[in-house]
Amino acid sequence: MKYLLIIAGVLLIVLSIAAGLIWVERRLLSVWQDRLGPNRVGPFGLAQVIADTLKLLFKEDWVPSFSDRPVFIMAPGILMITILLTFAVIPFGPNFYVFDSNIGILFFLGNSSLGVYSIVLGGWASNNKYSLIGAMRASAQMLTYEVFMGLSLMGVVMMADSFSFCAIVEAQKGGWFFIPQFFGFIVFFIAGIAETHRLPFDIPEAEGELVAGYHSEYSGMKFGMFFVGEYLGITLISAIIATLFFGGWLGPSFLPPVFWFLLKTFFFIGLFILLRASLPRPRYDQLMKLGWKVLLPLALLNLLVTGAVLLYMK
Amino acid sequence: MFSILRSIWLTFLHVFHKTETVEYPEVKPYLAPRYRGRIVLTRDEEKNERCVACYLCAAVCPVDCISLQATADESGRRYPEFFRINFSRCIYCGFCEEACPTYAIQLIPDFEMAEYDRQNMVYEKQHLLISGEGKYPGYNFYMNAGVDMGVKGKGEGKFEEVPVDVKELMP
Numbered sequence: 001m002k003y004l005l006i007i008a009g010v011l012l013i014v015l016s017i018a019a020g021l022i023w024v025e026r027r028l029l030s031v032w033q034d035r036l037g038p039n040r041v042g043p044f045g046l047a048q049v050i051a052d053t054l055k056l057l058f059k060e061d062w063v064p065s066f067s068d069r070p071v072f073i074m075a076p077g078i079l080m081i082t083i084l085l086t087f088a089v090i091p092f093g094p095n096f097y098v099f100d101s102n103i104g105i106l107f108f109l110g111n112s113s114l115g116v117y118s119i120v121l122g123g124w125a126s127n128n129k130y131s132l133i134g135a136m137r138a139s140a141q142m143l144t145y146e147v148f149m150g151l152s153l154m155g156v157v158m159m160a161d162s163f164s165f166c167a168i169v170e171a172q173k174g175g176w177f178f179i180p181q182f183f184g185f186i187v188f189f190i191a192g193i194a195e196t197h198r199l200p201f202d203i204p205e206a207e208g209e210l211v212a213g214y215h216s217e218y219s220g221m222k223f224g225m226f227f228v229g230e231y232l233g234i235t236l237i238s239a240i241i242a243t244l245f246f247g248g249w250l251g252p253s254f255l256p257p258v259f260w261f262l263l264k265t266f267f268f269i270g271l272f273i274l275l276r277a278s279l280p281r282p283r284y285d286q287l288m289k290l291g292w293k294v295l296l297p298l299a300l301l302n303l304l305v306t307g308a309v310l311l312y313m314k
Numbered sequence: 315m316f317s318i319l320r321s322i323w324l325t326f327l328h329v330f331h332k333t334e335t336v337e338y339p340e341v342k343p344y345l346a347p348r349y350r351g352r353i354v355l356t357r358d359e360e361k362n363e364r365c366v367a368c369y370l371c372a373a374v375c376p377v378d379c380i381s382l383q384a385t386a387d388e389s390g391r392r393y394p395e396f397f398r399i400n401f402s403r404c405i406y407c408g409f410c411e412e413a414c415p416t417y418a419i420q421l422i423p424d425f426e427m428a429e430y431d432r433q434n435m436v437y438e439k440q441h442l443l444i445s446g447e448g449k450y451p452g453y454n455f456y457m458n459a460g461v462d463m464g465v466k467g468k469g470e471g472k473f474e475e476v477p478v479d480v481k482e483l484m485p
Contacts, residue, residue: 030333031329032325032329034328034331035333035335036333036335274326278322278326279318279321
């Protein structure tokens, strides 16, 4: 019974953050752009979330006749499933987690690799040249950045001696990992932005604005699932950065641990939105060059130095 | 790399700037007095309508949105029997105001005329006529132009001299 309550609690928190991000992102972006965001629909514009959801539900949910029907319908679902599964292993508090897996980090990396499928299948099933090009570029970008996403986390794993998220949070009681693992944090942060294809790495979506992109043929709630799935991805990466590098639910005891976890997560979500407000989009080859030539050597170097220091200290 | 971090920092500082948004229905924008908005028909100081139905505004209108018909009252003074402007066609260019010889038709800084039914955008004379003098107070066409028409007698205009009785000049 308590188990069901925890599952319901985690799902509720995560899904309400992802839906609330619709409002939060637009208001935060407008703060940094010297304007007011949505403030008409409800108190402070909060009912904008409901308005957007209803709008997406009422739109015509059309599956193109020239598309690959089962794959087309399945693609947005894959994104949601992989991201929500990963939330099961992240601890929200000292006993507030669905499943304490001893390979938590590998589970997260595996799911993010599966998440690439959703874009590739979406672009492929659309049966549309521009969707395919967008999907191929997106998959190449996400593959590149996944390589050193995993490597940058290995430093944390070495310092905490375990792949489990809960054990890593426990190991940070002596000091948060972002100070010794600073370069790992930077590399993981950039890789995380590229994984959720947010600005400045939003080539899959920018093509959507300019030409078509992988979600060109999607309308109604399927597009809504891609849309909310992207916000879920942001929440996931922020939660993982908060857990792995900034102590998760650790914090002074005058407030409940869940509160500290959510505070840190929201701080990083705000940082994602600030990056979207401030940075221009690099060209696709500049993006790939950055990945292979700068960040991968940096991640490997970080791994080398961490291993050397830990061995020396033994 | 430093330029990227600097961009992020400068964007963050925008938190402390005032927003540029004008929250429209609560805050109206400032419009100059010569802003070309809604068209009105004005009256002169004696509260008679200024329009003499000369058809000049309808002739100059680039989109032909003005429709009127002249008629005269018992003393011979001309006035429009009906005066209709189709505001869905009007482009608010102000040519009619420039063409009007009596300063009757004027454009005022009001733009809030939205309707749901297109037929409600056609304004008749009773909707256009206002009780004031508009932007040109104190102007009476008959006093300046020297046309009598039962409004004034001969020689009573602003730049007219009183007619001399030639029979008084006998040697």
